Amino acid sequence: GDSVTQMEGPVTLSEEAFLTINCTYTATGYPSLFWYVQYPGEGLQLLLKATKADDKGSNKGFEATYRKETTSFHLEKGSVQVSDSAVYFCALRWGGANNLFFGTGTRLTVIP
Amino acid sequence: GAVVSQHPSWVICKSGTSVKIECRSLDFQATTMFWYRQFPKQSLMLMATSNEGSKATYEQGVEKDKFLINHASLTLSTLTVTSAHPEDSSFYICSARTLGAGELFFGEGSRLTVL
Numbered sequence: 001g002d003s004v005t006q007m008e009g010p011v012t013l014s015e016e017a018f019l020t021i022n023c024t025y026t027a028t029g030y031p032s033l034f035w036y037v038q039y040p041g042e043g044l045q046l047l048l049k050a051t052k053a054d055d056k057g058s059n060k061g062f063e064a065t066y067r068k069e070t071t072s073f074h075l076e077k078g079s080v081q082v083s084d085s086a087v088y089f090c091a092l093r094w095g096g097a098n099n100l101f102f103g104t105g106t107r108l109t110v111i112p
Numbered sequence: 113g114a115v116v117s118q119h120p121s122w123v124i125c126k127s128g129t130s131v132k133i134e135c136r137s138l139d140f141q142a143t144t145m146f147w148y149r150q151f152p153k154q155s156l157m158l159m160a161t162s163n164e165g166s167k168a169t170y171e172q173g174v175e176k177d178k179f180l181i182n183h184a185s186l187t188l189s190t191l192t193v194t195s196a197h198p199e200d201s202s203f204y205i206c207s208a209r210t211l212g213a214g215e216l217f218f219g220e221g222s223r224l225t226v227l
Binding site: 004008036038041042043044045046089099100101102103104105 | 118148153154156158171205207215216217218220221
């Protein structure tokens with residue numbers, strides 16, 4: 001069945017370091033892919049998304065490219081800030097379907 | 113973005129009691145709401161989908177008599193964990209969207225601990 005495998009955390013980085021959080025998926029066909037972020041005490045928020053192969057989603061300095069050849073959607077940011085400390089979830093969904101398949105989440109802590 | 117609020121954020125209860133968790137859409141009408149459950153170090157799992165004014169649709173393996181979902185208005189859905197047991201301890205998250213909209217808006221989650 002469909003599933004999302006996400007890099008286990010926690011991840012601790014110094015401010016201005018480069019961030020990569022790996023995400024791979026298992027699915028037949030080409031689902032839409034998402035990254036959600038959950039800041040402390042808040043609900044999950046959509047960070048970025050890509051709906052077809054080779055699309056690049058970007059937002060707030062974060063990027064992820066939909067790679068069908070490696071079935072991956074890795075999240076990257078060139079220079080993290082303390083305010084990026086949060087839990088990041090990779091997810092996939094088929095079209096307008098209700099169900100989002102989530103990864104386990106990766107907690108990122110950025111220290112000054 | 114739109115705001116979805118859950119209450120309570122955390123709750124501790126005794127085994128055998130029932131607990132109600134509320135999910136409210138604060139600035140939009142949510143025709144569809146979803147309830148997820150997350151175990152430690154595991155993915156969020158969809159438990160059920162509820163449409164305003166109709167019965168919830170439960171995912172396979174979720175006991176509908178155990179997890180009662182009510183979506184009586186366009187801004188409120190409730191999840192009641194009946195006769196809770198320690199294995200029901202978990203993090204419960206709701207999400208909501210308007211009719212035809214693609215994006216889901218999530219609540220901050222409710223942590224249930226059953227003693």
